Amino acid sequence: MEMGSENIHAKRGRVIVELLKGREIATKLQTLLNSPDHDGDVSVEELALQISTSFTATLSVLSSCAAAASTESAQIAAVDGGGSACSGESKKKVGVKDRRGCYKRRKSSDSWMTVSSTMEDGQxxxxxxxxxxxxxxxxxxxxxxxxxxxxCKALKQVQIIKEDPIYYQTTYFNHHTCTDTLRAPHLILDPDPVEPNLISFQSKPMINNISLVKKEYTDHDHRTQSEDVSDDAKSSLNPWQEIIGLEPWGSYKPQWDPKMRSYQEEEGSGFQSCGSTSLYGLDMEVNQLGDIDNFLYFDDIY
DNA sequence: ACAATTTGACCAAT
DNA sequence: ATTGGTCAAATTGT
Structure with missing residues (x-):
């Protein structure tokens, strides 16, 4: 296995996948144990073994993350501000427009990550x-x-991290600055899952902090009506109707100039890293695990 | 007709 | 040289 070559981003994704898997199996086991006459196709022992295996894999990934954290912590480190993005007059094919591909990473910006069973976020x-x-x-x-x-400078990156059931990992950059009237008419809610019911894993350079913060989260706020999620799909979401969020790490923050149709220099607001509720050590403000199902937010620092 | 998506090219960073 | 993020022409959708 090329564990060492894998970056933290990829490892983080694998951790999530492993945890999801583990919980999936645990739920199965729960169902099995609750059924009066459990003569299912899988034995309790088998499921327990699968859970154990999944968590072992997770821990394995995490430990390698801790080792790699110091070396990779600067991977998104910025080139300090200053010069324009496209300074050089480089060799490019004739006929190609000037500003194509011109962008520059920014030191930091609002960014956070979620994992959800739907790509829909109401935006x-x-x-x-x-x-x-x-x-x-x-x-x-x-x-x-x-x-x-x-x-509006909001961006997002979406990637499937697991199928059956499907999970999308979404990384958001910058909050929406467009007005509510510009947004989908029926979805005026703040879509930015910044401080919902959250679990945050903060690691500097390794995981040393876990905190949970409670907040209400209602599903319909995050789904468009035009987006017809079949009942079938809906039920398959349960009990996975959660979103797992990972904290902002540094990133660039390009500013789009609508008139110029180009990116401009700009430095913006700092991210309110929900630090007000972060605590050291393992702190469970959520009364029970059930709450976590609604929304998980991982506060993670490289 | 316009709007959204696809996809290879282009560029910065490593 | 490789990788990830963006651009924009071409394509597809409405």
């Missing part, structure tokens, strides 16, 4: 790219806010 997005990602089974899709040309 109007427009896909602008897709990439095969190293060590990833599925491509990463790039979206920007539909109202980009009104100045």
């Amino acid at each position: 109007a997005w427009r896909k602008y790219g897709q990439k095969i990602i190293l060590n990833s089974k599925y491509p990463r899709c790039y979206f920007r806010c539909t109202h980009k040309y009104e100045g």
Whole structure:
């Protein structure tokens, strides 16, 4: 296994997948134990073994993450501000527009990550790219806010991390600045799952902090009505109707100039890293595990 | 007709 | 040289 070559991003994804798997099996086991005459196709012992295996795999990934954290912590570190994005007059094919591909990573921006069983988040997005990602089974899709040309800088990246049931890992960059009237009319809610019922894993450089913060979260707020999720699909979400969020790590923050149709320098607001409720050590403010099902938020620092 | 998506090219960072 | 993020022409959808 090329464990060492795998980056933290990929490892994080695998951790999530493993945990999801484990919980899936645990739920199965629960069902099995609750049924009066459990003569299912799988034995209790078998399920227990699968859970154990899944968690072992998770721990294995985590320990390797801790080792790699220090070396990779700077991977998104920024080139300090200053020069324009496209300074050089480089060799490019004739006929190609000037600003193509010109962008620059920013030191930091609002960013957070969620894992959800649906891609739908109530926002109007427009896909602008897709990439095969190293060590990833599925491509990463790039979206920007539909109202980009009104100045909204919101972006997101979506990637399937697990199938059957399907899970999408979504990384958001920048909050929407477009007005409510510009958004989908029936979805005025703040879509940014910044401080919902959350679990945060903060690691500097390794995981040393877990905190849970409670907040209500209602599902219908995050789904469009036009988006017809079949009853079939809905039921398959349970009990997986959660979103797992991972905290912002540094990233760039390009500013789109609607008139110039180009990116401009800008430095923006810091992310309110829900630190107000972060605590050291393992702190469970959520009364029970059931609450976690609604929304998980991982606060993770590289 | 316009709007959204697809996809290879392009660029910065590593 | 490789990788990931973005652009924009071509294509598809409405």
